[in-house]
Amino acid sequence: MRIILLGAPGAGKGTQSNFISKALGIPQISTGDMLRAAVKEETPLGRKAKEVMDSGNLVSDDIILDIIKERLKEDDCRSGCLFDGFPRTIAQAEALDREGITINHVIEIRVEDSSIIQRMSGRRVHPASGRTYHLTFNPPQQPGVDDETGEPLIQRVDDTEETVKKRLAIYHEQTSPLIEYYTGRTAEGTLDSPRFTTVEGTGKVEEIRDRILKALGA
Numbered sequence: 001m002r003i004i005l006l007g008a009p010g011a012g013k014g015t016q017s018n019f020i021s022k023a024l025g026i027p028q029i030s031t032g033d034m035l036r037a038a039v040k041e042e043t044p045l046g047r048k049a050k051e052v053m054d055s056g057n058l059v060s061d062d063i064i065l066d067i068i069k070e071r072l073k074e075d076d077c078r079s080g081c082l083f084d085g086f087p088r089t090i091a092q093a094e095a096l097d098r099e100g101i102t103i104n105h106v107i108e109i110r111v112e113d114s115s116i117i118q119r120m121s122g123r124r125v126h127p128a129s130g131r132t133y134h135l136t137f138n139p140p141q142q143p144g145v146d147d148e149t150g151e152p153l154i155q156r157v158d159d160t161e162e163t164v165k166k167r168l169a170i171y172h173e174q175t176s177p178l179i180e181y182y183t184g185r186t187a188e189g190t191l192d193s194p195r196f197t198t199v200e201g202t203g204k205v206e207e208i209r210d211r212i213l214k215a216l217g218a
């Protein structure tokens with residue numbers, strides 16, 4: 001089963017990926033996490049991506065498609081995967097189609113822009129795993145440290161209010177057209193068209209998890 005989690009920055013894609021990937025036994029593929037790992041390791045890719053990411057812009061489609069193609073060659077992707085934060089542009093979605101990588105289900109997590117800034121300012125992440133917390137809405141068991149490893153949590157560089165606003169604008173301009181891209185195809189009923197479900201993303205983390213798992217029949 002291949003699933004795409006679509007949603008604005010801060011909609012809860014990373015938070016929910018954690019549950020879905022465990023429930024379905026498929027790996028989460030987060031282009032954001034992969035890019036942040038490359039930045040941390042100062043690889044050539046990381047050096048190219050850092051400035052773009054810090055400013056809230058999108059990394060070029062070519063770079064993203066290269067890292068996705070490499071990742072999909074790994075054994076754990078054989079039974080499927082969960083894409084988090086990819087595709088992000090129509091060109092990226094078209095590339096998936098061209099490569100014959102069929103998608104079974106697209107889940108859009110919908111959250112109003114007005115809630116997003118508050119979510120981002122309280123976000124803390126465990127960089128090595130991508131596990132995500134919120135100081136108020138989803139706090140770690142012990143302040144400042146990851147539940148599973150006990151390692152310190154950090155704040156993302158691109159979570160300032162100004163950068164979040166920029167990321168939201170880019171989402172509406174370049175990523176939200178994917179909703180039409182996938183729902184249009186579902187309406188056409190072509191054989192390889194994915195199911196598309198919009199899930200209301202406001203409420204308790206567990207409630208949203210249950211809505212998504214129900215939509216996926218898991």
Ligand code: AP5
Pocket residue numbers: 007008009010011012013014015016031032033035052053054056057058059060061064084085086087088089092119120122123124132133134135137138158167201202203204205208
């Ligand atoms: P990426 O890492 O993908 O960031 P994003 O899409 O902007 O999404 P976020 O990770 O910010 O949010 P999320 O939806 O995962 O929310 P989360 O679960 O953390 O990309 C970063 C950058 O990399 C991009 O800007 C771009 O430069 C580049 N990039 C990545 N992929 C790319 C691509 N394909 N093409 C081009 N460039 C690409 O939740 C947010 C907060 O809310 C957390 O604190 C969480 O605890 C809290 N929260 C979650 N659920 C709830 C709830 N129900 N109620 C209250 N709080 C909640």
Ligand code: ZN
Pocket residue numbers: 013014015032085
């Ligand atoms: Zn994320």
